[in-house]
Amino acid sequence: MAVAQKAGCRMAAKVLNVVRQLGSWLDFPATVQAPSPEDRAVLCDFVLGSADAATMARIGRRQLTFEMWSMILGVEPPVIGCARRNWKTQGELTRLAEAHALFKGIERPLADDDDGSDVLAYVLNPKFMYENSPDMVSVALKVAVPQDVVFVVYARLNKASGGPNGARGTVTHWHFVEADPAFPTLPVDFSSRYRTRLW
Amino acid sequence: MNQHIIPKISAKYVPAAVYLDDADSVEYVRRDVACVYRRVDGILTLVLDMETRKLNGFRLKGFKNFFLKHLQPKYKLVDDDFVPLVSAIEEAIQLIGDQLMNHPERKAAYREARRMAHDDRVCIEHMEPLAA
Numbered sequence: 001m002a003v004a005q006k007a008g009c010r011m012a013a014k015v016l017n018v019v020r021q022l023g024s025w026l027d028f029p030a031t032v033q034a035p036s037p038e039d040r041a042v043l044c045d046f047v048l049g050s051a052d053a054a055t056m057a058r059i060g061r062r063q064l065t066f067e068m069w070s071m072i073l074g075v076e077p078p079v080i081g082c083a084r085r086n087w088k089t090q091g092e093l094t095r096l097a098e099a100h101a102l103f104k105g106i107e108r109p110l111a112d113d114d115d116g117s118d119v120l121a122y123v124l125n126p127k128f129m130y131e132n133s134p135d136m137v138s139v140a141l142k143v144a145v146p147q148d149v150v151f152v153v154y155a156r157l158n159k160a161s162g163g164p165n166g167a168r169g170t171v172t173h174w175h176f177v178e179a180d181p182a183f184p185t186l187p188v189d190f191s192s193r194y195r196t197r198l199w
Numbered sequence: 200m201n202q203h204i205i206p207k208i209s210a211k212y213v214p215a216a217v218y219l220d221d222a223d224s225v226e227y228v229r230r231d232v233a234c235v236y237r238r239v240d241g242i243l244t245l246v247l248d249m250e251t252r253k254l255n256g257f258r259l260k261g262f263k264n265f266f267l268k269h270l271q272p273k274y275k276l277v278d279d280d281f282v283p284l285v286s287a288i289e290e291a292i293q294l295i296g297d298q299l300m301n302h303p304e305r306k307a308a309y310r311e312a313r314r315m316a317h318d319d320r321v322c323i324e325h326m327e328p329l330a331a
Contacts, residue, residue: 025208049221056219060212061231079208108241108261131233139208146249149235154222173222175236176249193238 024078025065026050026057031167032072034096034122034155037104040199043097046155047170048072062132066140067174070130071151072096077130081138086130089142094126096153096171101186105195106154120169121194122153125185149176150187216284216323223263227284227321228256239308242291257312259287269294281324284316 028050036042053065069077074095076082099122106116126145133141145151157169178188187193216227226246228234233249236258242265246256259265269290270282292299292309299306315321 052219052221055217057210059215059217060210061217061228062208062212063231063233067233129233132231143233149249170221173219173224176234177236177238189238 025062025069026053027078028053028068029073032096032171034153034171035099035102035199037102037120037157037168037198040099040102045167046096047167049170049172052173062139064174066130066132067151070094070128070142071124071126072153072171072174074098076142077140079138079140082130082140085135085138085140086142089128091128091142091144093128094124094151096122096124099124099153102198103190103194103196104198107193107195117195118157118159118169119172120155120157120198121187122155123186124151124153126151145176148179148184150179150185151175152177152187214319216321218262218323222260224258224260225262225284225287225323226256226258227316227319229315229319230255237308239305240295242295243288243308243312245308245312254311254315257315259284259291265291281322284321284323285313287323288313288316 028048030048031045032048033043034046036044048068053068056062056064066077069075071094074093076086076093101123103121103123104117104119106119106121108116128142129145130140131143132139133143135141151174153171153174155169155171158167180186180188180190183190190197212231214227214229216225218225228246230248232255234255235247235249235252237245237247239245242260244258244260245254246258247253248255265287266282270287273290274280274282274286288309292313295309299309
């Protein structure tokens with residue numbers, strides 16, 4: 001009886017572990033650090049919005065979530081076989097804390113913000129990322145980022161000072177945009193795309 | 200996050216438009232690959248395949264406001280209806296109107312997005328977050 005119970009416990013633990021692993025690629029940290037809008041040398045916290053990643057996961061979209069893991073959090077996506085498939089590809093990942101430019105105001109409405117004036121746009125210049133490329137070992141492949149694009153992470157500032165856990169706002173979305181030909185570390189048309197450059 | 204709604208990592212992508220609440224945008228892509236987002240204006244962004252730079256989808260931004268002000272009253276939509284995105288793009292074109300005449304690239308971008316929405320019969324469903 002005791003043996004059967006032990007076997008049952010082991011099986012349950014295995015099942016629970018599998019369930020945890022299935023969801024771990026959507027188990028984001030609650031907050032992420034970014035340079036402060038006022039002083040880039042000082043880090044502050046932003047809530048990491050996870051609702052949209054869950055929405056995309058429901059239709060099987062992984063790419064934007066892999067971008068979040070590898071260029072905002074700076075770690076490989078926690079998916080099965082990822083380390084094994086990519087161990088040969090050397091190269092540092094990027095974190096939001098390493099943003100080199102920050103703009104404010106996106107010149108379009110975002111939810112309750114009629115003109116996007118409370119939206120920040122952090123600019124990063126990642127060298128490597130993970131992309132959705134399923135094979136027998138893993139769904140994530142580490143690849144070099146083309147040199148003619150930059151990665152922009154958008155965050156909505158809290159209206160009142162001090163959000164949950166002291167966060168300044170919420171990271172809402174992120175994507176690659178083409179780099180400006182004259183200023184290759186900044187987004188194309190940055191002067192008309194955003195209202196002001198903070199640093 | 201409820202474990203029972205989390206799909207397997209191996210789940211295959213089925214092209215579908217989704218409303219992204221945090222980004223306040225509707226996005227549709229044909230293939231789940233790395234992309235570059237090319238801003239057209241405050242409403243439309245084209246989504247290009249990063250490798251080929253060919254059109255892979257589009258994003259309609261500020262969608263909640265646009266839906267409540269322009270789409271819902273016109274089409275008398277309720278929560279469980281679906282909206283063909285070709286109608287949403289046509290509504291946006293009407294809204295912008297004459298501005299497109301002076302910007303051929305912008306006009307072409309709207310045409311491309313409209314064609315994809317039409318050809319792929321792209322619809323947005325589950326509009327409860329929008330109606331809130």
